Amino acid sequence: MSEPTGVIHDIGYQRYTGPRLGRREVFGALYLHGVRTAFGLGRSAKAKIFPWLVVGIVLMVAAAVTAIRSQIGEVIMTYAQFADAMSWLVIFFVAVAAPELVSRDLRSGVLPLYFSRPLPHADYPLAKLLALVTALFLLLGAPQLLMFLGAAFTADGISGVWDELLDLLPGLLYAGLWAVVFASIGLLVASMTGKRAFAAGGIVAVFLMTTPIVGILSVLPSQAANQLAGIASPPTLVQGVGLWTMHDLLVTESNTADLDLGAFGPVYALVAVALVAGCVALLLARYKKVAAR
Amino acid sequence: MTLIATESLTKVYGGEVTALSDLTVAVEPGIVGLVGANGAGKSTLIKLLLGLLTPTRGRIQVLGLDPTVDTAAVRARVGYMPEHDCLPPDLSAAELVTHLGRISGLPRTIARERASEALRHVGLHEERHRPVGGYSTGMKQRVKLAQALVHDPDLLLLDEPTNGLDPAGRDAMLALVQRIGTEFGISVLVCSHLLGEVERICDTLVAIDGGRLLRADHIAAMTTATDVLAVEVSEGTEALAARLAALDLPVGREGRLLLVPLADQGTYDLILGAVAELDLPLHRLDQRRHRVAELFARRENSHV
Known part of the structure; x- marks a missing residue:
């Protein structure tokens, strides 16, 4: 007869x-959780x-x-143009991921459980924002990269690869700009x-409703109004910044940009920075209020 | 060490609504009952203890720390169970409690271990892997308690933990709170508008009303002094009252009942002896443990 090899004891509360861990690790845990949530990981199949x-x-x-490109050798899209071409998909992705990240928590009332923990109230929205930026990037x-x-x-x-890399890096930076503004x-x-x-x-409304304003401004008889029209809507604002900083990568023979910035390129950049800031x-102010409830 | 100490604590919302007014109280570790009607300032006091609000005037200390200054240090050692629904329905209890354990600063694997331990201690076993949305109210309350417990706090703040539970569920929750306070060695502050509930389990009772302190004391000090013996005889009540008075017992009357303060076991013998000597038919003789409610009854009635 064999002896029992293990006995289960109720060892009581330990x-x-x-x-x-400190603030940085906690922030990291919340951030990583956010990135996973944006892609539906750790959620139901429906959320994926x-x-x-x-x-x-x-x-x-x-x-x-x-x-x-590899078959007929024609470049259909530069790296930077890729983000522009995918803009509507990005908007829809944000419209699904952002509510998943923050609206769900507001609805379920789980926030008091976060804000009663050693987590500064600004860390919660910042971790969520960084997670959404990462997901979009x-x-x-x-x-x-593919x-x-x-x-x-x-x-x-090797020189061919190097040239490609020099094209890729601005493209990735441009993708980062899209990610930050949209997130x-x-x-x-x-x-x-x-x-x-x-x-x-x-979210879709903010992007949709502002597009006609760009259209109206760009047909006004004033040239300055036409050149500043892109500022009125986030997608064209981002494109404007892109055109100003890396014109050659966004405008190719097969793909001419319809946005004419004139000399207002820096204005686009300033507005983009101001918009994000x-x-x-506002996000931080919102959560300062929510945290005290 | 003092668990919670406040000094002239005052909280005024928006310069108009006074939620707490000049509250000075000090309580020792143990199970503390915080009672008061809805709107008495219980939740405001909890938020001040957590550093979610800053006092308008006065000072507050939790575990020897000031929550307005050492907010993170206080929160690391305190667990909070809110009154209202706070559980995302699509997450499982195990996932949620693990995640919140990490937010409290536990390393990943330890958070997972302690989450299943905490859930086991509150009585959730296999069902912890199912989405919380399908849980009963009683199970949800247990999950809320488990998430407050996961990071092994020194103080638990429970806001109306028996809210929405049926009588059996209430008893189970109170027994659990009592176990946490006695066996786990964690101090507990239980908020309730039901005095009868918390007086059963707590060592110290703090009663507030309209933001003011009614009374704060050890539960023993509130109850022992008021224990009385109720005597009822079918006839000869007057004779017995006279006889007991002659024995130097302060006799009170309440309808057909004679009330005699219970000094010690000798009081029983004196009464029984008097009844036997007068040869009266004794109807009943029992010890009446005054409920704490009676201490507040007059004041509470005026606010209902």
């Missing part, structure tokens, strides 16, 4: 004397459908562009309501 549909589409587009950056790998393997020698607007809108459907609608400030 006090914890181990390490307690939309994010991965968008990821699938952008990767497929990138694969197609790469394949065409991955969404736009990963396909570019295009780069495709191009690098078909390039002639800060989207998260601010989503933080206003606990209803995810309203938040998603609000304003959104972040």
Whole structure:
């Protein structure tokens, strides 16, 4: 007869004397949780459908562009143009991810559980914002990396790869700009309501409703108004900054930009910075109020 | 060490609504009951203890620390269970409590271990892997308690933990709170508008009303002094009252009942002896433990 090898004891409650991590690690945990949430990881299968549909589409587009380039040698899209071409997908992704990140928590009333913990009230929105920026950057950056790998393997020698890399880096920076601007607007809108459907609608509305303003301004008889028209809507604002900083990469023979900035390029950049700063400030103010409730 | 100490603590919202007014109280570690009607200032006091609000005037200390200054240090050692629903329905209890454990500063693997331990201690076992949305109210309350417990705090702040529970659920929750306070060695502040509930489990009772302190004392000090023996005889009540008075017992009357303060076990013998000597038919003789409620009854009635 064999002896029992293990006996289960109820050892009762155990006090914890181990390490307690600091603000940075806690921020990191919240941030990582946010990035996973944006892609539906650790959520139900239903929450994964939309994010991965968008990821699938952008990767497929990138694969197609790469394949065409390697077969017939024609560059359909530069790295920087890729972000512009995918702008509507990015908007829809934000409209789903931002409410998932913040509206859900507002609705379920879970925030008191966060704000009663050693987490400064600014850390919660900042971690969520950084998570959304990261998710958008991955969404736009990963396909570019795929295009780069495709191009690098078909390039002639090391100098060809180097040229590609010099094209890729501005493209990634541009993707980062898209990510920062769209994430800060989207998260601010989503933080206003606990209803995810309203938040998603609000985000799409901000981007949709401002587009006609650009259209109206660009047909006014004033040249300055035409050249500043792009500021009125986030997507054209970002494109304006892109055109000003890396004109050659965005404007190619096959793809001429319809946006004429004139001498107002720096204005676009300043407005973009002010927009992001304003959104972040409002977001922080919003959560300062929420935390005390 | 003093668990919670306030000194002339005052909180005025927006310069108009006074939620707490000149509250001075000091309580020792143990299970503390904080009672008061809705709007008495209980939740405001909890928020001040957590450093979520800053006092308008006065001072407050939790575990020897000032929550307005050492906010993070206080919160690391305090667990908070809010009154209202606060659980995302699509997460499982295990995921939620693990995540919140990490937000409290526990390393990843330890957070997972302590989350399942905390859930086991509150009585959730296999169901902890199911989404919280499908839980009963009683199970949700247990999850709320587990998340307050996951980082092993020195003080638990429980805001109406029996809210929405049926009588059996209330008893189970109170028994759990009592176990945490006695066996786990964690001090607990239990908020409730039901005095009868908290007086059963707490060592210290703090009663507030309209933002002011009614009374704060050890529960023992509030109850022992008021224990009385109620005597009822079918006839000869007057004779017995006279006889007991002759024995130097301060006799009170309440309808057909004679009330005699219980000094010690000898009081029983004196009464029984008197009844036997007068040969009266004794109807009943029992010890009446005055409920704390009676101490506040007059004041509470005036506000209902």
